[in-house]
Every structure is written in structure tokens, then in C-alpha cells.
Amino acid sequence: MPVTAELRVYWFKRRLFEEKQAYSMKKTVHILAILSLFALSSPSMAQTETINLWPEGKVPNSKQSDIAEKSDTDAQGILRISGVTVPTITAYPAPKDKATGAAVMICPGGGYGILAASHEGSDFAKWFNERGISAFVLKYRLPNEKAMTHQHEVPLMDAMQGMKLIRQNAEKWNIDTDKIGVMGFSAGGHLAATLSTHHNMGAKASAEGKPNFSILIYPVISFLPAISHGGSRDNLLGPEKSEELIRYYSNELQVSEQTPPAFLVHAMDDTGVPVENSIEYYLALKKKKIPAEMHLYPKGGHGYGMRTEGKGSLANWPEAMEGWLYSAGYMKK
Incomplete structure (x- = not known):
């Protein structure tokens, strides 16, 4: 053809x-x-992993309830989680090319009623990752007599378990077991300070649960009436509130030679959690000759995280924390 x-x-x-x-x-x-x-x-796209703190059906002090977890994000982009009855940690491993071996477990605040999980949680996890430090955001159970027995025991149980899991998986996440700290904001700061002072107390004492350092940002420290944040105290202690428990969870009274070094930040005009909370904890550490660094600022209020615009010299606090982390060997320049 x-x-x-x-x-x-x-x-x-x-x-x-x-x-x-x-x-x-x-x-x-x-x-x-x-x-x-x-x-x-890309470090900014590091893979995260969320792990249940306890095996299914074996969550201590738990009881059946109709409480449901709920998440809400407001117009400012702040995520608030309520009704937490299944605790987790979310791992943010540092990029391998930057990793210093250090790690921080972050306890968001919220008065033991909610968790401010973004600006006092995941935002800081990313900040630490950029500096070679692995981070773990703790979603601890919120005390509620309907969902648990002896509710005041529960957040500390979860924090202890979170610290243990990080240590037990240190090789997996490229972490030095002598460089694992805890960070907390407001009521999360109370939990971080409670972990720091109570890890060696009672039947559940554990060396694996001890943090090597603590970072406490506008923390609730004391439950004593003169300087306490009443909402955090009442939410934690619930119907079992007593003079004995108030003193037991006043962490300035529980500092010992086993308490780790601390970095503290507070604003003097904080009307939610008085600045005396940080001051009393600092003085208790000083009395025991435990290294501590405290930064007090004339204005800033409460609950700011890294949102410090218009708050004067408070904007310098993350840089101060950077310097402290570097001097302690947890960060490289």
C-alpha cells in the first residue's frame, strides 16, 4: 500500500x-x-507520632463515664482540649542532623480544666526541634470525679508514665537518658513541678520518672491560700480537698536534694497566678543548693506563651531560655 x-x-x-x-x-x-x-x-516536616500512655483497658484510676474529649480552636488559633480521659504523648523527634540528644516533655496549662495544647504545646515542640531538641507534648487526663477515682493522683501518674516511656524509647528517638527535662505552663507548670518534687515519693516512686531539668513558665507552684490559683487547686483536688493535700501539692514545700535544676519565667503583673509562686520555688531550690535561674518581667500578664508582642522586655524570655539550655549542654550553637 x-x-x-x-x-x-x-x-x-x-x-x-x-x-x-x-x-x-x-x-x-x-x-x-x-x-x-x-x-x-525538611525539619519542619518531621514525622510526629502519638502514643497512648497506658495499654487499653489498663488506665489506672479510670472508671466508666460519659465524658467525651472535645477540641476547639478560637479566632486567635489557640487549641483547647477538654474532657481528656485517654492520655497520650505526641513525639516530635529532632532532625538527626541537628539532634543534641536532649528532650523535653511539655505539659500544657489550662487550670486542670482544659489543655491549651497549641500555644503551650505543639508550638514549643517545633521551637525545640529547630534547636536540635526532641519534644513530647503530654495530653494528660483532666481531673474529674465522674471519670476517675482519687482524681488528684491522676495527672502525676500520667506525667510519670510519659517520662518513663520517653526513657524506655530513648534509643528509638536518639535521646540521651541523662538529658530529658519537663516543661510546664500555668497548671501544666504545677504538674511539671509536682513531677520534679514527687517522682521519688510514695509507692509509685521511680528513678525513670525523674526529669533531669525543669522549665516552668508562669507556673502554679503553691496551693497555700495566700498565693494559690484557686481554680487549679480545686480542679485537681476535687472532693478530697484537705489541708494535708493542699500542703502535699504545694511544691515549694516538697523541694528536696532530688529535685532537678529549674528555669523559671513570670510576669510581676500576673493577676491569675501570683509571681510569688515562682519566687517561693526559686527560694526553696536555693535553700537546697539546687541550680536555678529565674526571669521576672514587669509586665506580661498570664498565658502568653511566645505571644509577647506589646509586652515590653518579656519578648526576650525565649532568648534567655536558649542561653540557659546552651549553658547546661542541652543545645548547640
Whole structure:
């Protein structure tokens, strides 16, 4: 069959089309490969992992209830979680090329009624990752007599278990077991200070539960009436509130030689949690000759996290924390 000029043109155009399609496919595959490599290597896209603190059906002090966990994000982008009855930790491992071996377990605040899980949790996890420090955001159970027995015991149980899990998985996350600290904000600061002072107390005492350092940001420390945050105290202690428990959970009274070093931040105009909470804890550490660094600022109020715009010199506090972490060997320059 003779090949006409029209047929030659048709086959030529078809060949050009197929070659163009093949080139386009190769280019797409190449771009996708580059994007995949970028995703794996980019610190800002590090893989997180959420782990239940306790095996299913074996959560201590737990009882059946109709309480349901709920998450809400407000117009300022602040995430608040309520009704927590299944505690977890979310791991943010530091990028391997930056990792210093240090790690921090972060306890968000919220008066033991909610968890401010973003600006006092995940935002700081990312900040630590950028500086080579692995971070773990603790979603601890919120005390409620409907969902648990002896509710005042529960947040500390969860914090102890979180610290143990981090230590037990240190090799997996490239962590030095002598460089694991705890950080807490407001009521989360009370939990962090309670872990720091109570890890060696009672039947559940454990060396694995001891933090190597603590970072306490506008923390609730005391339950004594003169300087306490009444809401945090009442939410934690619940119907078992007593003079004995008030003193037991007043952490300035529980500092011992086994309490780890601390870095503290507080604003003098904090009307929610009086600055005396940090001052009393600092003085208790000083009395026991435990290293401590405290930064007090004339204004800032409460609950700011890293949102310090318009709060004067308070904007310098993250830089001060950086310096402290570096001097203690938890961060590299």
C-alpha cells in the first residue's frame, strides 16, 4: 500500500506527541522524587507520632463515664482540649542532623480544666526541634470525679508514665537518658513541678520518672491560700480537698536534694497566678543548693506563651531560655 504524504505527516505528528508525553511523564516523576526527598529531609516536616500512655483497658484510676474529649480552636488559633480521659504523648523527634540528644516533655496549662495544647504545646515542640531538641507534648487526663477515682493522683501518674516511656524509647528517638527535662505552663507548670518534687515519693516512686531539668513558665507552684490559683487547686483536688493535700501539692514545700535544676519565667503583673509562686520555688531550690535561674518581667500578664508582642522586655524570655539550655549542654550553637 503506497504511503501518502498525509500519512507521513500523521505518523510524524503522532511520534512527536508520544515523545512529548514521555518527556512530561519523566519530568513529573523527577519532580515528585525531589519533593519526596525534601519532605523527608525538611525539619519542619518531621514525622510526629502519638502514643497512648497506658495499654487499653489498663488506665489506672479510670472508671466508666460519659465524658467525651472535645477540641476547639478560637479566632486567635489557640487549641483547647477538654474532657481528656485517654492520655497520650505526641513525639516530635529532632532532625538527626541537628539532634543534641536532649528532650523535653511539655505539659500544657489550662487550670486542670482544659489543655491549651497549641500555644503551650505543639508550638514549643517545633521551637525545640529547630534547636536540635526532641519534644513530647503530654495530653494528660483532666481531673474529674465522674471519670476517675482519687482524681488528684491522676495527672502525676500520667506525667510519670510519659517520662518513663520517653526513657524506655530513648534509643528509638536518639535521646540521651541523662538529658530529658519537663516543661510546664500555668497548671501544666504545677504538674511539671509536682513531677520534679514527687517522682521519688510514695509507692509509685521511680528513678525513670525523674526529669533531669525543669522549665516552668508562669507556673502554679503553691496551693497555700495566700498565693494559690484557686481554680487549679480545686480542679485537681476535687472532693478530697484537705489541708494535708493542699500542703502535699504545694511544691515549694516538697523541694528536696532530688529535685532537678529549674528555669523559671513570670510576669510581676500576673493577676491569675501570683509571681510569688515562682519566687517561693526559686527560694526553696536555693535553700537546697539546687541550680536555678529565674526571669521576672514587669509586665506580661498570664498565658502568653511566645505571644509577647506589646509586652515590653518579656519578648526576650525565649532568648534567655536558649542561653540557659546552651549553658547546661542541652543545645548547640
